[in-house]
Amino acid sequence: MEVSRKTFRDVQAFRDLLEVGSAEQIFDRLTDLDLEDLHRINGQLAENHDLQEASEIDFAFHVRLVSILDNTAILDVYTVMKPVILRIMQKGKTRRTFKTETFAEHEGVLEALSTRDRLAFQYRLRGHLMTGFRNFNDEMEATA
DSSP: OOOOOOHHHHHHHHHHIIIIITHHHHHHHHOHHHHHHHHHHHHHHOOSSSSHHHHHHHHHHHHHHHEEEEEHHHHHHHHHHHHHHHHHHHTOHHHHHIIIHHHHHHHEEEEEEHHOOOOHHHHHHHHHHHHHGGOOOOHHHHHH
16 A cells, blocks of 8 residues: 555654654653664664664664653554554665654654753654655555
8 A cells, every 4th residue: 555645654754643743642651661662663763674673673763762652542542543553654765764864864763852851852753754755756655
């Protein structure tokens, strides 16, 4: 199943509401263990062997981030949405992209979390979520 530009926009806007919009709650609940887990997961991107594995690691990073909220309903929604989120993560990426760009974007998010910089966290995470938009074009949209 191909992911349309509209699906990308809708899913990423939803994720933005949850991940970026929950910044206050994430910062209120954030522990050193959360940061350690997120760094460990992100470190796995540098060792991934294929696109599927890399997207699974990327997904695990975001699930671990929202798990800080301690909200089972949000985790259940992410589980249901996993197939389309993985397709979005894979769109226009290579294994190398995950090892370099995605890894670096996650590191920026983690730096903002570590320094408790809410504005930088929201800016970097929103930018990361919207990075893939460039992989959609009008021609693809017409055929989707």
